[in-house]
Amino acid sequence: MTGPLLAEFRDPETMLHAIGAVKRHRHRAIDAFTPYPIEGLAEELDVAASPIRIIMLAGGLLVAAFAFGLQWYSAVIDYPLNSGGRPLNSWQVFVLVPFEVGIFAAALFGVIALLRSCGLPRLHHPLFEVPGFERATQDRYFLLSSSEDNEQAARDLRDVLQSAGAVVVTEVRQP
Amino acid sequence: MTAVLEQNLRPPHRWIAGTRASDVEITQAVTEPLFQPAGKAWWFALLATLPLVLWLFGSIEWLFYRGIGIWGINSTVVWGVAIANYVWWIGIGNAGTLISAMLLLTRQRWRSSINRFAEAMTLFAVAIAGVMPIIHLGRPIYAYWLAPYPNTMALWPQWRSALVWDFWAIISYLLFSILFWYVSLIPDLATMRDRTRTRAGQLLYGAFALGWRGSAAHWRRLQTLHMTMAALGVPLVCSVHSIVGLDFAASLMPGWQESIFPPYFVVGAMYSGFAMVILLAVGFRWGLDLQSIITRRHFEVMARILLMASIVMGYSYATEWLMGWYGGKQSERSLVAFEFTGSYAPLFWALLFCNVALPQALWFPRVRRSLPTLVAIAIAINIGMWLERILIVWNTLSHDYMPSLWRTFHFTFWDWSLLISPLGLFAFLFLIFVRLVPAVSMFDMRELSHREGAA
Numbered sequence: 001m002t003g004p005l006l007a008e009f010r011d012p013e014t015m016l017h018a019i020g021a022v023k024r025h026r027h028r029a030i031d032a033f034t035p036y037p038i039e040g041l042a043e044e045l046d047v048a049a050s051p052i053r054i055i056m057l058a059g060g061l062l063v064a065a066f067a068f069g070l071q072w073y074s075a076v077i078d079y080p081l082n083s084g085g086r087p088l089n090s091w092q093v094f095v096l097v098p099f100e101v102g103i104f105a106a107a108l109f110g111v112i113a114l115l116r117s118c119g120l121p122r123l124h125h126p127l128f129e130v131p132g133f134e135r136a137t138q139d140r141y142f143l144l145s146s147s148e149d150n151e152q153a154a155r156d157l158r159d160v161l162q163s164a165g166a167v168v169v170t171e172v173r174q175p
Numbered sequence: 176m177t178a179v180l181e182q183n184l185r186p187p188h189r190w191i192a193g194t195r196a197s198d199v200e201i202t203q204a205v206t207e208p209l210f211q212p213a214g215k216a217w218w219f220a221l222l223a224t225l226p227l228v229l230w231l232f233g234s235i236e237w238l239f240y241r242g243i244g245i246w247g248i249n250s251t252v253v254w255g256v257a258i259a260n261y262v263w264w265i266g267i268g269n270a271g272t273l274i275s276a277m278l279l280l281t282r283q284r285w286r287s288s289i290n291r292f293a294e295a296m297t298l299f300a301v302a303i304a305g306v307m308p309i310i311h312l313g314r315p316i317y318a319y320w321l322a323p324y325p326n327t328m329a330l331w332p333q334w335r336s337a338l339v340w341d342f343w344a345i346i347s348y349l350l351f352s353i354l355f356w357y358v359s360l361i362p363d364l365a366t367m368r369d370r371t372r373t374r375a376g377q378l379l380y381g382a383f384a385l386g387w388r389g390s391a392a393h394w395r396r397l398q399t400l401h402m403t404m405a406a407l408g409v410p411l412v413c414s415v416h417s418i419v420g421l422d423f424a425a426s427l428m429p430g431w432q433e434s435i436f437p438p439y440f441v442v443g444a445m446y447s448g449f450a451m452v453i454l455l456a457v458g459f460r461w462g463l464d465l466q467s468i469i470t471r472r473h474f475e476v477m478a479r480i481l482l483m484a485s486i487v488m489g490y491s492y493a494t495e496w497l498m499g500w501y502g503g504k505q506s507e508r509s510l511v512a513f514e515f516t517g518s519y520a521p522l523f524w525a526l527l528f529c530n531v532a533l534p535q536a537l538w539f540p541r542v543r544r545s546l547p548t549l550v551a552i553a554i555a556i557n558i559g560m561w562l563e564r565i566l567i568v569w570n571t572l573s574h575d576y577m578p579s580l581w582r583t584f585h586f587t588f589w590d591w592s593l594l595i596s597p598l599g600l601f602a603f604l605f606l607i608f609v610r611l612v613p614a615v616s617m618f619d620m621r622e623l624s625h626r627e628g629a630a
Binding site for chain 1: 199347355388
């Protein structure tokens with residue numbers, strides 16, 4: 001049983017080349033870990049698009065509708081108050097509060113959706129065991145890739161990564 | 176403190192004043208000040224702001240004990256320094272998110288060196304602003320009545336009241352800003368987690384970094400969220416300061432009941448906020464040795480935005496005067512005359528000088544590139560913007576429809592307290608901030624550096 005391999009690179013260009021090489025040799029490039037977002041990397045790795053924006057829209061509209069409903073109910077049904085002859089349902093100014101609250105709610109739903117879709121917060125992860133992985137948030141570029149589950153394929157993947165310029169290749173074992 | 180990134184006076188890159196800025200050099204330059212013991216200057220500044228913080232809490236305590244009569248407000252001029260402070264602070268608060276979000280949406284890459292502390296400025300300024308309307312209430316203990324909650328009195332908030340709009344605008348905006356700031360902070364907190372040597376630091380930064388690994392999938396989702404939040408943030412900011420403008424415009428008073436107020440308040444907010452960002456940037460650049468990250472060119476572009484905003488402000492003032500005259504109402508015309516010649520005329524002329532005349536010096540490239548002049552102009556703009564806010568309050572209230580009620584405002588010691596001491600709290604919070612959180616967004620800087628070929 002061989003685990004996926006984590007290869008460490010000095011710069012993003014080498015890592016992008018390595019992804020190409022891994023794919024050409026019919027291995028699977030699973031994920032990359034970089035100190036800053038690299039354009040085109042997600043497309044290269046076929047990262048699925050996340051529904052964050054839809055969730056934000058739905059959450060924002062829902063809370064805005066609730067806020068409007070609350071104002072309407074309190075001002076028209078539960079506590080009608082004639083203030084200078086203004087209509088009980090002063091919807092023109094009742095839009096202000098739902099707008100503000102709705103945008104905040106959309107942001108909150110977005111953050112929750114981000115965390116859920118990324119599987120965060122997760123304070124421990126097998127990758128943190130790999131020596132040197134702390135540089136993934138500083139100045140090193142890591143590529144996680146896997147091969148078919150046999151010795152031959154694993155050796156081939158290791159060769160591919162090393163000849164593509166990986167500084168270190170480590171096998172990641174699931175705990 | 177040592178400068179990790181050497182400043183190069185003739186840099187080959189546009190937004191980085193160094194010959195080289197590799198990933199690790201940027202990381203070191205930004206995190207160095209957090210790991211080194213605080214220098215003398217930091218301790219000195221902290222000790223200098225501490226009395227101001229105590230003064231602020233003391234004066235609020237005294238206010239709660241004696242009531243709002245300790246201020247210079249009277250039965251005619253019922254609004255005073257607290258309201259002007261509220262508008263001024265929330266204006267500064269608005270600018271941080273507005274700058275960050277608008278520059279992100281318009282793909283202005285240079286934002287990476289200023290967005291983090293501009294957003295922090297928002298948090299602190301909005302928090303201070305939020306206190307002002309509450310302490311201005313006659314009975315601050317009942318401030319919570321603004322919130323709709325099931326209560327034994329069977330009461331609901333008055334949703335048609337500007338005070339209730341303010342409450343929701345401030346709360347929503349403050350919480351939104353915290354989220355916006357935190358989302359872009361997570362990757363940098365992970366860097367801090369991985370660089371800290373102490374156990375306590377690792378636990379603390381590790382907990383707040385939520386297990387960030389910088390995976391391609393995570394980055395993509397983070398960018399989607401951040402971009403969408405920025406797109407939502409711009410209308411939110413405009414609406415928040417428009418609601419502040421409505422506090423005045425929804426009344427029937429001469430000089431307040433104007434449809435130009437909401438947009439004019441938003442521009443004013445951006446204007447004073449950008450001036451404050453320049454002041455903070457000068458401080459950070461010097462205090463944290465970030466000369467190569469916050470370059471002269473950054474100041475130059477910010478100065479151009481100030482110039483633009485000063486022209487829009489001048490145009491807004493002129494529109495107000497024109498509409499006062501063109502509308503033909505006696506009360507409006509006499510108010511404009513009162514502004515130019517009445518009790519507060521010297522302050523009004525000072526405001527025009529600070530906000531409209533003086534910033535015209537920024538047409539000259541030499542002025543834009545000189546930091547001392549830029550600092551002087553930024554301070555003048557902040558003073559001018561505060562004068563604008565207090566004069567909006569004073570002029571209208573002192574020169575209402577009924578001449579028999581005309582009175583002027585006179586400063587008391589407690590008005591001065593409320594004017595000066597929040598600045599101390601603001602500076603105090605910032606001093607704590609720079610010791611805890613990277614003041615510059617490191618991942619944005621790495622991206623910028625790679626894009627410019629400096630890495």
